[in-house]
Amino acid sequence: MLRHGKVGAAVQNNPNTTLVTQTAPIATVTHGGRAKCLQRLVRLDLPVPATVALSFDAVHAIASGHLPDIDAIMRQFPQDALLCVRPSSEDPDWGGPSAILNIGMNDARYEVLCATLGTDAASVLFTRFVQSYAIHVDRLDPDMFDHITGEGAQALADVLRAYEDETETPFPNTRAEQLAGVLKSMARAWEGTSARLLRQAKGAPVDAGLGLVVQQMAFGVGEGECGSGVLQLVSSKTGKPQITGRYLRQSQGRDALHADAASLYITRDNRGPSLQDEVPDCFDQLVTHAQLMRTRLREEMQVEFTIENGQLRILDGVRLARSSRATVRIAVQLARDGIIPRQEALMRVEPNTLNELLHRQVDRHAKRDILGSGIAASPGAATGRIVFSATDAQASASRGEDCILVRRETSPEDIRGMHAAKAVITERGGITSHAAVIGRGIGLPCVVGVSNIRFQTRKQQLLTEDGRVIKAGEVVTVDGTNGTILLGAPAMQEAALDDAFQDLMDWADAERDIDIRANADTPADAQTARNFAAQGIGLCRTEHMFFEAGRLTVMREMIFAETSDDRRAVLERLLPMQRADFIQLFAIMQGQPVCIRLFDPPLHEFLPTDRNGQRELADALDLPLSDVTRRIEAMMEYNPMLGLRGVRLGVTVPEIYEMQARAIFEATVEASRDGDPVVPEIMIPLVSAKREVELVRTRIDAIAAAVATEKGAQFTYNLGVMVETPRAALRAGDIAQHCSFLSFGTNDLTQMTYGLSRDDAGRFMSDYVRQEVFAEDPFHSLDIDGVGELLKLGSERGRAARPDITLSICGEHGGNPESIAFCRTAGFDYVSCSPFRVPVARLAAAQLAIGHKIG
Known part of the structure; x- marks a missing residue:
């Protein structure tokens, strides 16, 4: 492969084995990143030692038994020069074999170095080389040198003797033989099965190549300053x-x-x-x-x-x-200094790395004592004493103590406890379970589906796989970014929304071409969304407002009401509470759109399931306990996610939607007096037929007219549908005729399309992904082929029926870069995601727009 000739010229133009010069045919995709970087340093006239680069093809040939012309390589260096060989993969993160230094050390070279460097220094160089060669080239056990102590000539003699005893051959004594051995060992190590699997796990392609660089040693040892x-x-x-x-x-x-x-x-x-x-x-x-x-x-x-x-x-x-923090600042500062354009700075930051800036994280250098692991459902990290009920979490918060809420799975009743806790751990659930969705919404670290820890909730303790018992009150740390639970309180790294982050976000907003809204259920969520520059609220789940203290009992009283008039009377007490919530939301968003989803969950979720809770409810309602338990049992459904909920409640129990509509319109009038005119968006959940929309719209229009007359004020509003059933997507053309917008709820749409419970799928989803039934968890990454097909059909049919209709997604997929890419291509107007995902979505949208411009 090498041609003979004068020094330098022999390999100058050889594409596979070439001297690194300013004009040598070297590229990252053929010789690796290290070789290309060294060429760039040579072009800058930096003092780089002489180097020969071997291409991917040359190294592959070596692994197959075909060595290059070793003599021609060595002619590029002085005869007495020692050499080193380093790996040069296309991406440094893919790794490579260990570098080998001091190739060429032998008895003759040792004698010369003893005279110039001193015996001790020369012995150290030779000893290091023999050990490195034995371990990395001959694959000998490092233990063979354990009995050798000290340094100097005696240690060298002992190392050489140990080598000869183990191999039954003298140590290679020529530079050519040593270099050939090193090249062969490094090439074969790269192509070995273990190395291939390891780099594939880091994202390398199956056929990823390795280059090697042979460089003249620049001694860091000697008599002068070395x-x-x-x-x-x-x-x-x-x-x-x-x-x-x-x-x-x-x-x-x-x-x-x-x-x-x-x-x-x-x-x-x-x-x-x-x-x-x-x-x-x-x-x-x-x-x-x-x-x-x-x-x-x-x-x-x-x-x-x-x-x-x-x-x-x-x-x-x-x-x-x-770190992620440094990644952002470095990219931004390079752009500020005019070294790279702003668009390139945006492209250099992987969107999901922003999660580490938005939340506290376990310091990556901290020691970790892992108790168990599960699904990383909501990023960030928090430390506290474990508690096993929402009530205990609230009590801890009232004492000023940080706590971690542990539940088998959370329910709406746990909302207040979740707000009080610093993090949540659940035994069950997946990426779109109740705990996961609420955790991401309020920025609460959360690990769900923890299957390798036994939850002994009656004993208020956790039992780990290695037999440790963690009792209530013990301190643990939840790492929601990596999905682990740690014992104790490791060092933390605080969130960092500094000037570099703000600049990056401003540049992203200047590039992106799709709007980003936030899912926000409370004024606190809305304020977080506003702080992260969301362009409005794309989903406000109103039912979460009813779980607050002082409202839950009223809600339960309404559920137990026997007649429509009785229900309206109870709802009159909830009306001012809802109105106040909406006024706050409108004020925080300052004229930006707010999309309010009408009541969605089945009513039984508001009723207590344990005996103590039922007894308290009976006392509050002044009813016999038997009547309460009988009514609760009668309301239970075999499959509540597909039962009496969403628009079905709005049609059969219209008083709830009427109260909510009145609260929205009265809040609209109030908020518009002191600020920008408010144009609320009202969203009907779980629609599957256009007649459902017609019935609800008729009632909402009537409420709007009544409020306008009573308040003497004019206002406008938009009414739309949350498309979360396959039939709604298929019949979007019919439904769109009665709507201003269609917002696709991908959580339920995925659930219904697959026939999977989003709360229970976590128990087996990892097995399905591992066995390649699904490429990824469809609740975590939007299924483009299946669910995406329904989104495409729904959007096309909806827009064909009503060209000016607004299209969006508001499910948990809304913050994923892959989902945003799909929505841009499909012509959606915006995506909506959890408040803490808004910066991630803004950056991802900008990168997609930039990528589209540059092809």
Whole structure:
């Protein structure tokens, strides 16, 4: 593969094995990121040691037994030069075999280095190479060197003897033989089954290639000022300007980063000596080189360097590892400095990484004692003492104690306890279960479907797989981002909505071409949505308002009312409460659209299921306990999600919708007096036939006319439908004739399309995904082929019947980048998601718009 000739020219134009020069045929997709970066450093005239790059094809050939011309490679370096070989994959996150240093060390070279560096230093270099070669090339057990202690000539002799005893052959004594062995071992390691599976788990394609770079060693050991280290210009944790790194005298590679290394600080530091103090000329050169790399490579880099007898060498430049917080600030600052355009800064931030900025997180360096794991249902992390009931959670909050609410599964009755808790853990449920949806809505960390912990709620304790018993009152931490429950209180990293985040969001809003609203059920939710610059409320679930203290008993009294007049009388007491809620929502949103979903859940959800609760209800209503229990039993349904709920309640128990409509219109009049005119959007849930819409619309129109007459005020409103049944999607053309908008509720639509319970699917969904029945959990990622087909049919038929109709989705899929992409393509007007998902959706929408422009 290599041609013979003078130094440099022999491999200059060889596409598979080439000397790294400014014009060499090297690309990331053929030689890997490290090789391409080294070429860029050469183009910047930085002091990079001579390097030969081997392409993916060359390495694949080596793994198949076809070596390149080793002699031609070695002719690119001085005869006495030691070499190192490093991996060069297309993406550094895919990993690769360990680098091998000091290739070429043998008896003759050792004698020369003893004379120039000293016996101890030369012995350390040779010893390190023998051990590395034995472990990584010959695949020998590292334990074979455990009995060898100390350093120097004796240690070297012991290492060589151990090698010969194990292999029954002398250690390879020529540079060519050593280099060939290293290349073969690294190529075969990359193509091995374990390595392939490991990188595929990191997102690498099956046929991902590996390049290798053979580089002349720049010694970090010697008689003069010698050492090695790394430097970067910003903090990996925050992204703020901060020259950091380490420098270790008489060292090689990344020795300076070892925890027990006696490294120097990079910049002047009161805690000890620094490179800036000891070698100021090299420090200044290094910073200048790093700044040039930042500008010309358009990235924050970590610079790996060596100082050899006072001379600086740049060995490599690696894209700086960074936290999510630093990712945002680095991208934004590069754009502020004019190094990259704003659009590129937006494209460099993965939308879901914003979750780590919006919530507290467990510090990634913190020690974790994992008790169990489940579905990461709502991101963020919180620490507190575990409690097993909503009542206990409220009591803890009243004492100022942080608590974690533990339930088998939550129900609407737990709402107040969830608001009081710092996080929630449930044994059952999936990504769209009650706990998950409410958790995401209020920014509460939540892990659901925790199947590897036994919930012994009567004993108020948890039993882990390894036999530990965690009792009520013990401190645990919920990591809702990763889906784990930890014992104790690990170090936390606080949320960070700083100036860089705000700039990124402003730039995103300037690019995106689809609106982003928020699902908000309370004034607190609405304020969060407003803080995150949502363009209105796309779904307000009014039933959550009825679970607050002082309202639940009134609601239960209404349920037990025998006649329509009795129900209206009780609802008159709820009317001012609902009206006040809506006035607050309208005031917070300041003229932006607010879409209010009329009452949806079955009435039995408001009734107590335990004996104590039923006894309290009987006392409150002054009824015999037997009457209460009999009425509750009579209201129970075999399949309540498909029973008397949504519009079916609105048709059969119209008094509820009439009260809600009046509250909405009276709040509209009140809020419009002091602010921008309010145009409420009223949404009818669970529709499956146009006649349902006609009946509800007739009553709502009548209420609107009555309020306008009573208040002497004119107002407008829009009425629409929540499309969450397959029939509503299929008959959208009929339904749209009576609507101003169609909002697709993908939670229930997915449930009904699949015939899956969104609360129970978590028990087996991981098995289904693992066995490739489903590509992903359809409640977590929108099913484009099935549910998406219904969305497409519904939107096309709705718009054909009424071209000006507004289309949106308001299910939990609304914040997913994949769902937003689908909605843009289908011509939807907006998506609505949980308040804390709004920034994620804004960024995702901007990236889609930018991607569309650039093709």
